[in-house]
Amino acid sequence: MISKKTVVSGTLLILFDIFAYNVGLYIKELSSSPYKARYPASLLSLSIEHILMVTVATLFSVIVGVLLGVIATRKWGNDFLYPINLIASVSQSFPPVAVLAIAVPIVGFGSKPILIALFAYGLFPIIQNTIAGIKSIEPSIKEASIGMGMGATDILVKVELPLAAGTILAGVKTTTIINIGVAAVGAVVGAGGLGAPMISGLIDENQFYIAYASIAIAFLSIFMDSLLTDLETIVTIGSSRKSQSRS
């Protein structure tokens, strides 16, 4: 169930990635600008690099975030609720650039420091939404599950996670969209992605590079947002039924 919006934004992204340099060269001729109109790397490969970076970081955020969220909502994990919330909000309050500054001396240049920064930055919405999603399940559903003889694992896997999936995915979407923007900063420590033309454009005052990168990032954000919304619709077909009133 891929929506029209996803198809259109995806197509626009690819078309822009392929033809942006041609348009740039044309504009350069008209304006006789002294700057280079063609960035050394292809926009398509930079976009893919960007998506990969964001996806890998978000994936780690999801694994750790959902795990922490699940722990915080266990009966035995109630004591962890406060510290987990604390970690999440602290990691959110650190600017990613500051995380880069700390991470580079430890793990060196490249994509590692930005992955760490993105991971930490994206944790908060996922933890929050996992906790909110699980806590919003009607108590009667849990009581019936226990009463039927489901074990703790069964209840988590067959009841809690499926019913919280929609809310968790909303958190993943927020994280992904934030991370697409933040990932551009990674270029300062040599992480590549669409941040690279942007940074070199800023250094050289080359408007062409800045325009390529920012337009591509914008298309990328719209595309990912739409794609995740589609996924959310598919996943929540079941759990959205709970919100319909039963009378």
Next chain:
Amino acid sequence: MIKLDNVSKSYNQTRVIDCISLEILKGELFVIIGPSGSGKTTLLKMINKMIQPTTGKIYIDGVDISSIKGELLRRRIGYVIQDIGLLPHMSVKENVSIVPKLLKMNKKKIEEKVVRILDMVGLDPSIYLNKYPSQLSGGQAQRVGIARALAADAQVLLMDEPFGALDPITKSHLQNQISRIHKKLNKTIVFVTHDIDEAIKIASRIAVIKDGRLVQVDTPKNILSKPKNEFIVSFLGSDRALKKLSRLYVKDFMHKADRINLAGKDLGYLTDAVTKNYIWITNENDILKGWADLSDSDQDNKRQVSYIEVDYKMFAAGVDETLKDTVSKMLWHSSKVLPVCKEDGKLIGEIDLADIITKT
């Protein structure tokens, strides 16, 4: 079947259940009733180990349940709650197959079973099998809830105010259904409610509890006729005599009725045989048509009368009707005697208010 031996439960020094001992027999529909906060739900939840007693022991089929793992015990005990708790992301079929799946039953067997059980609770499997909980009405959802509890062939069913949130008509339907299922499958059912009418209607025995203590355990009839103390009297309400009638049936109180069979003819002359001051009139198929008032006619041997036509559906008592409904009909029609008809209108007897008053 289920035995509670000196069971108590305390939460921080507050005793919610105080030394309750009782035995529930196999095949009983045992109702636990009490005002809110009396501990009835706590008591019920101790039977499937959702709550652990502070002291005392509970036995099911002679086995101390503290020696059984809670989850395994609960898979063998059906559980129905007021809020139903169907899993919204699963279809009716998936909801009903949860426990059989937990018990690792054969897949094909589960499917057959789900169809059979939906049928039994009054839901057409071809319509409801693939519906989702949000597409069901409250009554339908609770039927699925009952089906889910029955799906794994549990011998014991625990029901916690299962019909508390339903409208009166649906409630009455489901009460009848659970009585039928109870008789048909011979399950032991422990049923918690605060509705005394419900308890009297369906129970084989009733346990009244108050402040965590047992007040009286007896059959509905005995509780109504011999309430142990003031509390039970007030709990039963001032209409307990009428309530008692809701467990008594017309068929046990009716007797033969005199009639004149019209057999297509006009009403003619009566014979000496008629000793009462009224007589039922039936048609050639013995269907009730009306009654003749003989009180005003002269005392000649042959009296000519006309008769008052009635609709048996409105006027007559049914064989399986409760006396409560019948007395209500008597009041409505201002009549001390009512004819008793089968569903098709065939006159089979009559019931007299005097009998109800003296024999109950």
